[in-house]
Amino acid sequence: xxxxxxxxxxxxxxxxxxxxxxxxxxxxxxxxxxxxxxxxxxxxxxxxxxxxxxxxxxxxxxxxxxxxxxxxxxxxxxxxxxxxxxxxxxxxxxxxxx
Amino acid sequence: xxxxxxxxxxxxxxxxxxxxxxxxxxxxxxxxxxxxxxxxxxxxxxxxxxxxxxxxxxxxxxxxxxxxxxxxxxxxxxxxxxxxxxxxxxxxxxxxxxxxxxxxxxxxxxxxxxxxxxxxxxxxxxxxxxxxxxxxxxxxxxxxxxxxxxxxxxxxxxxxxxxxxxxxxxxxxxxxxxxxxxxxxxxxxxxxxxxxxxxxxxxxxxxxxxxxxxxxxxxxxxxxxxxxxxxxxxxxxxxxxxxxxxxxxxxxxxxxxxxxxxxxxxxxxxxxxxxxxxxxxxxxxxxxxxxxxxxxxxxxxxxxxxxxxxxxxxxxxxxxxxxxxxxxxxxxxxxxxxxxxxxxxxxxxxxxxxxxxxxxxxxxxxxxxxxxxxxxxxxxxxxxxxxxxxxxxxx
Numbered sequence: 001x002x003x004x005x006x007x008x009x010x011x012x013x014x015x016x017x018x019x020x021x022x023x024x025x026x027x028x029x030x031x032x033x034x035x036x037x038x039x040x041x042x043x044x045x046x047x048x049x050x051x052x053x054x055x056x057x058x059x060x061x062x063x064x065x066x067x068x069x070x071x072x073x074x075x076x077x078x079x080x081x082x083x084x085x086x087x088x089x090x091x092x093x094x095x096x097x098x
Numbered sequence: 099x100x101x102x103x104x105x106x107x108x109x110x111x112x113x114x115x116x117x118x119x120x121x122x123x124x125x126x127x128x129x130x131x132x133x134x135x136x137x138x139x140x141x142x143x144x145x146x147x148x149x150x151x152x153x154x155x156x157x158x159x160x161x162x163x164x165x166x167x168x169x170x171x172x173x174x175x176x177x178x179x180x181x182x183x184x185x186x187x188x189x190x191x192x193x194x195x196x197x198x199x200x201x202x203x204x205x206x207x208x209x210x211x212x213x214x215x216x217x218x219x220x221x222x223x224x225x226x227x228x229x230x231x232x233x234x235x236x237x238x239x240x241x242x243x244x245x246x247x248x249x250x251x252x253x254x255x256x257x258x259x260x261x262x263x264x265x266x267x268x269x270x271x272x273x274x275x276x277x278x279x280x281x282x283x284x285x286x287x288x289x290x291x292x293x294x295x296x297x298x299x300x301x302x303x304x305x306x307x308x309x310x311x312x313x314x315x316x317x318x319x320x321x322x323x324x325x326x327x328x329x330x331x332x333x334x335x336x337x338x339x340x341x342x343x344x345x346x347x348x349x350x351x352x353x354x355x356x357x358x359x360x361x362x363x364x365x366x367x368x369x370x371x372x373x374x375x376x377x378x379x380x381x382x383x384x385x386x387x388x389x390x391x392x393x394x395x396x397x398x399x400x401x402x403x404x405x406x407x408x409x410x411x412x413x414x415x416x417x418x419x420x421x422x423x424x425x426x427x428x429x430x431x432x433x434x435x436x437x438x439x440x441x442x443x444x445x446x447x448x449x450x451x452x453x454x455x456x457x458x459x460x461x462x463x464x465x466x467x468x469x470x471x472x473x474x475x476x477x478x479x480x481x482x483x484x485x486x487x488x489x490x491x492x493x
Binding site for chain 2 (some may be wrong): 008009010013016019041054055056058060063064065067068083085086087088089
């Protein structure tokens with residue numbers, strides 16, 4: 001089942017500037033790993049080296065944080081929208097990588 | 099559905115606070131609204147708001163809070179007005195370029211409403227002074243939008259039990275919320291730790307549409323006023339996300355994290371920490387300290403001596419169109435991984451961008467791949483223009 005994943009502005013350079021993409025998957029883990037397969041440059045922004053979701057990246061199903069659902073095992077229903085919400089800061093000295 | 103959270107507002111003592119004849123006229127449009135009225139206007143007059151940063155978010159914030167009749171407004175900033183600020187920092191004007199932002203802001207705000215007391219703190223907010231400055235205000239608004247200050251303001255507000263009105267902007271996207279540990283989640287409930295430096299773009303490099311801080315800043319001003327008046331539903335427990343290109347607002351639910359290190363059930367952070375260290379040193383600093391940096395003067399010398407140096411510009415094509423160092427080749431940072439095999443490891447390669455941050459990432463990346471003769475141009479093309487070729491166009 002294709003699921004709509006909303007991509008935040010800072011990560012759009014890695015999804016061909018698309019603000020949302022459709023990926024297959026039944027659970028959040030499946031969806032995120034399929035997303036990283038489809039857009040390999042996105043991977044290091046979402047996951048740390050041990051494969052865990054980075055702790056400055058939150059994932060929501062509709063308006064609920066997956067940390068308060070079943071985390072990566074959260075099941076997705078038809079019509080659900082997944083959002084990736086990283087910490088952002090405008091006036092920072094920090095800069096983007098690939 | 100988001101459950102309704104009653105806005106209890108902040109505690110204010112309005113005893114003995116009266117409006118003058120001039121203030122009755124000035125605030126007439128507030129006074130005739132039952133949600134504000136005389137009682138609400140007296141609350142505004144007895145309230146104090148601290149604005150951290152007199153920049154893009156701080157400008158509209160300070161204007162509207164002053165116009166609304168907030169009794170005392172504190173502003174923290176240590177910067178001077180630069181011409182590149184004027185595209186979005188509407189409290190400053192062309193004639194203010196070079197002046198202290200605080201002086202410039204104070205002048206505009208008192209011209210707008212002389213009834214408001216403006217207090218200024220010409221300093222960087224630090225772990226040493228934050229509690230002392232913040233404790234005397236009812237509502238705190240972080241208008242600086244960088245990670246060290248965000249965590250500092252969050253932690254200080256949690257420790258002092260103050261509401262912290264949050265706003266953040268990036269290109270065409272903005273976020274706003276109210277973090278108030280007494281009533282709901284704090285910023286650390288949302289993100290326990292900041293991203294490592296280098297993983298997130300900045301305003302200086304990422305850019306921002308000038309109107310966007312106006313929208314997010316006025317949302318922050320509105321939330322501050324609602325907290326003072328104790329009316330409506332605030333953004334406590336909600337993250338508002340605004341997409342300016344689509345003209346869409348979305349809303350996500352924020353929950354208090356029982357494991358939050360500062361406002362959770364067993365907090366481990368009980369005092370302010372070193373936030374610069376917590377947020378990590380930048381790749382640029384690392385390269386400077388390990389000798390992988392080159393100054394504009396050194397680069398000029400090498401080029402004049404005819405040494406074999408490859409010069410790579412890692413900015414975007416639209417930036418390269420504005421200016422470039424002669425002889426440089428454009429490889430935007432995002433294209434570097436796919437072009438890396440076109441680079442010769444045995445030759446010296448100097449990378450530059452606008453200010454030195456993106457090129458530092460490029461140098462770090464190549465060092466990880468085994469390149470040893472790679473250097474970062476300190477201060478980027480901005481420093482090159484300043485030190486070597488002032489005739490070049492700047493942006």
